[in-house]
Amino acid sequence: MEELIPSLAAYLLILTRVTAFFVTLPLFSYKAIPTTQRIIFGALIAWMMVYTIEVPELTIDGAYILLVMKEAMVGLAIGIIAYIIMAAIQIAGGFIDFQMGFAIANVIDPQTGAQSPLMGQFFNSLAILLLLALNGHHMLLDGVFYSYQFMPLDQLWPAFGDERVVELVIKTFAKAFGIAFQMSIPIVATLFLVDLALGITARAVPQLNIFVVGFPIKIGVSFIVLFIVMGVMVAVMQELFEFMIISMRNLMMLLGGG
Structure with missing residues (x-):
């Protein structure tokens, strides 16, 4: 029983960091996944980590409450830094939707439950599938596991x-x-040229209803350019995943006093 209490105290601390990590982490925090x-x-995950990391002697007292608060803040901070980077994909979709004319049509984001751009949701779904294909979810779980090397359980305050x-x-x-702008600039720049051509056409042929003709032209050109640059989009998403892992590691080092 005496050995169980320190293990239970350590387990509750690990559980706090892991669950707080899952609250904001991309993929694991999707509202489509039941809370239970x-x-x-x-x-x-916390139960397995109790037996794989170095667990110090802990007692449940007043300082333990501060450790629980610290674990919750650390888990949220690491997840938020990853969410900020993944949000770049939806920002890129917002840039593209504004130029395509899709800004009036939004869909429900399964992660936040709020409305998100149409192309942004498409890029987000593509990024999640690519993240799973590259075993990125394993790297995210490694992030919370190796965070204890930078911020031990008994470190009172990061x-x-x-x-x-x-x-x-x-x-x-x-x-x-910047990455969001890099993803959207091929389509945005092409649509700018299309708008310029449509403006010249409207001046040259006043009888042509440019608003009726221009909308399907911009959509068609956007999908053609998107098909052409899809390989570049995937490469930028891979760069985004690498940057996300590096940023999580740098944040853990700074929080740990490194």
Whole structure:
């Protein structure tokens, strides 16, 4: 019984970090996945991690409550940094939808339950399938496992007040926005040229109803360009996944005081 209490205390701390990690982590936080199944999966992952990481001697006291709060904040922080990067895909879809004219048609995002751009949801589904094909979900689970090397269970408070953490979040958001622009620029630039051509046509042939003709032309050109640059899109998504793993590792190092 005396050995069970420290193990139980460590298990509850690990469970807190893992479940908080799953709340914001892409793929695992989808609302389409029942909450009960996510809790059971988190409990199984935490149970396995108790026997695979170095568990210190812990007692349930006042300091233990602070450790629970720390574990929840660490799990949320690591998941949020991954979510910020994956949100770049929907930002790219928003850029494209605005130029295509699809901005008036939104669909429900299964992760947040809110409305999202049509092309953004298509890119998001493609990215999730690519992430699964590349075993990216294993790398995400490795992230929460190896986080204990940077932030042990008995470390009372991570370095959230460090200015390097704020700088990392800002640079991550800027890089994610840049990647989103990089994904959308082929279609956006092509549609800009299409708009320019339609404007010249409208001036040259005033009898032509450019609003009726231009809408299907822009949609058709967008899908043709999207088909041509699909290989580039997949390559950028792979770069995005690598950047996500690196950003998670850098955040864990900074929170651990590294």
